Amino acid sequence: MRGGFLPRIDATGGKGKEKPDQPSAGINDKDYTRKGYTVSPNQMLFDGLPTYNEVKRAGRARLVRLFRVSRCLREYRAGVFTPISMSCAIATVSICRSRNYIQHRIAFEQLKRRAEPGVGRRVDVESRSWYGWRWPTST
Known part of the structure; x- marks a missing residue:
């Protein structure tokens, strides 16, 4: 998710052959090879904050899971949890x-x-x- 903040380099390339489908009495009876390559660096400047908000959301979701587990352990130590519910957790x-x-x-x-x-x-x-x-x- 944090990768959305980092710069990236996109590289594409292609090659293909073409042969015209024109019956021109033997003229222009050769193959044409086309090639194309591009390299473009990209850096996100501002995307309306979805990347920033997604990173924050993922961090908070991780904290929620951590607090759930720690709450289960606290309840177990306090005797609120039964052994069966702890084994379920x-x-x-x-x-x-x-x-x-x-x-x-x-x-x-x-x-x-x-x-x-x-x-x-x-x-x-x-x-x-x-x-x-x-x-x-x-x-």
């Missing part, structure tokens, strides 16, 4: 954690599949695995 956190793991695992596997035949970049796979994800051998 632990199970909920565990489910969220496993879903997060699954999403990261799927993204990692997609990067690996793209990098193996040469479609994707191998550095993406290496940086993703270096980022701290430790994949267990059995799921």
Whole structure:
């Protein structure tokens, strides 16, 4: 989300062949190759604050989740929580954690599949695995 504040460089390129479809008695019977490449740096100056507000919203959503977990722990320590409700809270956190793991695992596997035949970049796979994800051998 914070990437919306950073400058970016867009690069595009293309190449194609054309052959005119005009019956002109043998004149102009050659192929035309066209090429085009562009590189353009972009920097967001002002976008009406949606990027700024999205970054703030994501930070607050993270805080809400943190406060929910800490409230559960406080209630448990105060004896308000029963062991059954605490185990439900632990199970909920565990489910969220496993879903997060699954999403990261799927993204990692997609990067690996793209990098193996040469479609994707191998550095993406290496940086993703270096980022701290430790994949267990059995799921």
